Amino acid sequence: MKKISLVSGAVCLLVVIGIPFLASDYLVGFFFNMFIFVTVAYGWNLISGYTGYLSFGQISFFGLGAYTMAIAVFRFHWSWQLGVLTGAVLAVVLAAPLGWLMLRLRGPYFALGMLGFVQVLYMVASAASSVTGGGEGLYLPPTADLHPLYYSAAAMVVLAMGATWAVERSAFGLRLQAIREDELAADAMGVETTRVKLAAFMLSSAFPAVAGGLYAWRLSYIDPASAFPGNYEIQTILMTIFGGAGTIMGPLLGGIALSVMGEVIWARFAELHLLLTGSLIILVLLFMPEGMVPLVRRTVARRRGRIARSAAGEGA
Amino acid sequence: MSTLLEVRSLTKSFGGLRAVDGVSFKVEEGMILSIIGPNGAGKTTLFNLITGALAPDSGDILFEGRSIKGLKPNRTARLGIGRTFQIVRPFPFLTTLDNVTLAALAKAKNRREARLRAAEILEITHLSTFARLDARNLTLARRKRLEIARAMALSPRIILLDEVMAGLTPVEVDETIVLIKSLTTMGIAAVAGVEHVMQAVRKISDRIVVLNFGQWLAEGTPGEVMRNPEVIRAYLGSHYGETGEDA
Numbered sequence: 001m002k003k004i005s006l007v008s009g010a011v012c013l014l015v016v017i018g019i020p021f022l023a024s025d026y027l028v029g030f031f032f033n034m035f036i037f038v039t040v041a042y043g044w045n046l047i048s049g050y051t052g053y054l055s056f057g058q059i060s061f062f063g064l065g066a067y068t069m070a071i072a073v074f075r076f077h078w079s080w081q082l083g084v085l086t087g088a089v090l091a092v093v094l095a096a097p098l099g100w101l102m103l104r105l106r107g108p109y110f111a112l113g114m115l116g117f118v119q120v121l122y123m124v125a126s127a128a129s130s131v132t133g134g135g136e137g138l139y140l141p142p143t144a145d146l147h148p149l150y151y152s153a154a155a156m157v158v159l160a161m162g163a164t165w166a167v168e169r170s171a172f173g174l175r176l177q178a179i180r181e182d183e184l185a186a187d188a189m190g191v192e193t194t195r196v197k198l199a200a201f202m203l204s205s206a207f208p209a210v211a212g213g214l215y216a217w218r219l220s221y222i223d224p225a226s227a228f229p230g231n232y233e234i235q236t237i238l239m240t241i242f243g244g245a246g247t248i249m250g251p252l253l254g255g256i257a258l259s260v261m262g263e264v265i266w267a268r269f270a271e272l273h274l275l276l277t278g279s280l281i282i283l284v285l286l287f288m289p290e291g292m293v294p295l296v297r298r299t300v301a302r303r304r305g306r307i308a309r310s311a312a313g314e315g316a
Numbered sequence: 317m318s319t320l321l322e323v324r325s326l327t328k329s330f331g332g333l334r335a336v337d338g339v340s341f342k343v344e345e346g347m348i349l350s351i352i353g354p355n356g357a358g359k360t361t362l363f364n365l366i367t368g369a370l371a372p373d374s375g376d377i378l379f380e381g382r383s384i385k386g387l388k389p390n391r392t393a394r395l396g397i398g399r400t401f402q403i404v405r406p407f408p409f410l411t412t413l414d415n416v417t418l419a420a421l422a423k424a425k426n427r428r429e430a431r432l433r434a435a436e437i438l439e440i441t442h443l444s445t446f447a448r449l450d451a452r453n454l455t456l457a458r459r460k461r462l463e464i465a466r467a468m469a470l471s472p473r474i475i476l477l478d479e480v481m482a483g484l485t486p487v488e489v490d491e492t493i494v495l496i497k498s499l500t501t502m503g504i505a506a507v508a509g510v511e512h513v514m515q516a517v518r519k520i521s522d523r524i525v526v527l528n529f530g531q532w533l534a535e536g537t538p539g540e541v542m543r544n545p546e547v548i549r550a551y552l553g554s555h556y557g558e559t560g561e562d563a
Contacts, residue, residue: 171421171426171427171430174418175418178410181409182408184405188367188369189418189466190394191390192390
């Protein structure tokens, strides 16, 4: 099993590296968008999938990253790479006081609180026109070469996956899951819930911030509507749930599945696109609410059990 | 023996209701103290006050001679006070082993060490067979045992057991008695809140405190307390209490 996942991982990596040399610009753009979605999804997965604090506002960090990059390039003439990194750092720094405040809220209150925070940032971006360009936005030098962006986004996906893998195996990860399952019981078992939650929140803010920076550089334009795209929030949440919230592979598999599905449906039935996608989502939530990863895991375990039983002479 | 835990005239009201009303008692190292009383006597509130889940209105709580009043549950847990919940609260989608490993993290250096410690405790509590099963799939009796196992994994000095025998079959009660008694051989003291399982209380307790409507009613050895007419009256009603006195 370990060998299989190692080999398939290596093959995937080679394909990802090879795509820009083989595929059309359109396809490279498609993959870039998918990586952006998946990176945001991994951020959401940490705070909502592992820790159980359902957020409808991770896109606020996406917008923060986008604006930081744009302002760094437009006003200070920094390189876009430095702008993107600064955005990530700013997001983590901002997440500290924000989380300290917000993580007192639970369940729907936290979700709505974060949704409200997106609105606050949206208004700030619209109002502070001397810095952000306001409603007119900021125009950045257009990007001729998509490849550096593509590879940066791909690297972010790998990094996010690696970080999630490390978290899941660590003591920190187990504490997050305990908070998700029963915060009161976790507290009684010695988990410093406030600190642990805050750490998860700060970590989770870095990924959408980087994604936002890369996205804005690709768009070479930023305004409040493109910096805080509400459908990105919903898309990434759906991807994570579709793939399996609180799993290492969930955001990646869900992101690939929904991106490809969206693309195919859009190409064939442009008018029915939203209707079909929506129906599909409802079906998935009804019949596999835990997502793909737990479903696959159970099927494999059942088959293994059957093989073991028949080997032991109990099978039919 | 020295005093491990001391509760001094602890009081807590919810609105007009005095849930715990000036209760005091001491727990010596390695002893088992039972707190008995009818439903609503204040046992669970008392446990919530000791662990820091609730803040007392007045009074003090001393652990190893120091006041722990105002400390959060995760602090008191790491100091050495484990607890179980009356309505069991396992982490449902974590395995039995991970449930206990989480608690063991409080004292372990890393997750690997915590897992080893957890495996030992599952062995002691006869839960090893279910180590890889999600906790939500355990029977009630096993979930109650898992509660005790998690508390033990904290390597505590004392465990507060909230109705760990309620709803169990007689055989399961006997198994739990053995487990609770084994705590003392490990040097862990216990405070057991019990409503109904009086036979068990008699078997496990070094001392018993009786609560009624949040107030301290009596304290003594099991024999003393069970003969106390006040206690009989509280449990069985005034009629039986009077007959007891007459006899």
